[in-house]
Amino acid sequence: MPQVPIMPFVAGALLLASLLPVRLAPRSLGWLAFGLWLMGGVVLLSLGAARLAQAARGGATPVVVAIFALVGLGLGAVKGRFVLRRTALRNIDRLAALERDQRPIHVYGIRSWVVIALMTGVSVGLTLAGVPPLWRGLVNLAIGAALAASSLNYLAPLRSGALRVTVG
Secondary structure (H helix, E strand, O other): OOOOOOHHHHHHHHHHHHHOOOOEOHHHHHHHHHHHHHHHHHHHHHHHHHHHHHHHHOOOOHHHHHHHHHHHHHHHHHHHHHHHHHHHHHHHHHHHOOOOOEOHHHHOOHHHHHHHHHHHHHHHHHHHOOOOHHHHHHHHHHHHHHHHHHHHHHHHHHHHOOOOOOOO
């Protein structure tokens, strides 16, 4: 069964929203940033699991699949904790510093958009290059786990109201 990539639709929706006269408060942008970051992680985690299942159906032993899954999740947890955590915290600070409502495309700064493009590009590149499903599953699990783990950094400031900006 062919899988339809979801991220082009998300990017298209954000691009369309940026053309409309819609503006969001910094706090709303924070919730949108959290949701998109988490959604990207969940999509890649499910894609990684599907790739590992495909590898298992293709002859990989359950032990090998389990090792690849654990390595992917472990690498993702480390990347989420030490690399993407800083990216999320920088974005939270950027959003908190906003003094007026912004278009939805400003949910992330340019650095975050570059990181998103690179991670998406790696996943697409591996597929186009014909890399075996076992390795694609590992990479997708790692990136998905990193995104999902680092998305949680948005929750504490959002719940505490830290993204609430008082213009005065």
